[in-house]
Amino acid sequence: MPRMSRGVRAVRGATTIDGDTREEMEGKVVELLELMLERNDCSGDDIISALFTATGDLDQHFPAAAARTFLPADVPVMCARELAIEGSLERCVRIMMHLESDRTRSEIQHVYRGGALVLRPDLIGSAIDAGEEGRL
Numbered sequence: 001m002p003r004m005s006r007g008v009r010a011v012r013g014a015t016t017i018d019g020d021t022r023e024e025m026e027g028k029v030v031e032l033l034e035l036m037l038e039r040n041d042c043s044g045d046d047i048i049s050a051l052f053t054a055t056g057d058l059d060q061h062f063p064a065a066a067a068r069t070f071l072p073a074d075v076p077v078m079c080a081r082e083l084a085i086e087g088s089l090e091r092c093v094r095i096m097m098h099l100e101s102d103r104t105r106s107e108i109q110h111v112y113r114g115g116a117l118v119l120r121p122d123l124i125g126s127a128i129d130a131g132e133e134g135r136l
Contacts, residue, residue, distance in 0.1 A: 006100055008048065009108050011036050013095040014116035020091065022061040029066040029093060032113060036097060039109040044072045048098040053082045055092045063093045092116055 013036045015028050029052075037043060050071070052063035064077040071077065082092065092115070101108070112119060 016115035025061040
């Protein structure tokens with residue numbers, strides 16, 4: 001398939017938080033953002049915007065505020081509450097990051113970690129770190 005010119009792409013990521021603390025949120029969000037950029041050969045300068053959601057049981061820190069410790073200051077970020085659906089994954093943070101990339105949409109690698117591996121098993125091509133991380 002021929003390479004597309006640089007375009008806007010969406011990269012998805014999700015992770016679970018073991019403890020509802022500011023430190024845990026910052027650590028897990030930054031780790032996930034780093035992997036999302038690394039796996040897609042991008043840097044902070046490529047990011048257009050990022051949307052974060054968190055489940056209702058995470059109420060000690062905003063995921064977007066945690067991301068501010070890592071992202072360039074001029075990247076727009078927004079938080080939202082995940083829908084409270086019975087049986088849904090608990091203590092979960094999801095990210096949809098828009099960025100500029102030379103990759104085609106099918107070449108984008110989405111990153112799921114921890115308990116979030118169950119969210120999209122159809123997208124996870126391989127599991128790494130003894131089931132702790134998945135990616136496309």
